Amino acid sequence: MADFVCQIPVPQTQQELDQAVQTYLNANLSGLDLFCHWQAIREAAIAQSGFPSPAESDEAGAIAGEDSY
Numbered sequence: 001m002a003d004f005v006c007q008i009p010v011p012q013t014q015q016e017l018d019q020a021v022q023t024y025l026n027a028n029l030s031g032l033d034l035f036c037h038w039q040a041i042r043e044a045a046i047a048q049s050g051f052p053s054p055a056e057s058d059e060a061g062a063i064a065g066e067d068s069y
Helices: 014-026 031-049
Strands: none
Touching: 014 031
16 A cells, blocks of 8 residues: 655644634545545544544553453
C-alpha cells in the first residue's frame, strides 16, 4: 500500500472545526482529498471531545473495565 501524507491542517478550535465540516459538506471532494479532510475533522473532533485517540492511548485495544475483575 502506498504511503501518503495529508497536507490538510487539523482544526484547533470549535469554530475551525465547524468551518471544516461545512467545507467538507459543500465541497466536491473525492479520493485522497476526501479522506484527508475527513481525517482532519475526525482528529479534531476526538481531540476536542476530551477522550484520548487510540494512537495516544497507552492501552489501545484494551477492554474497558477489564482490570476490575
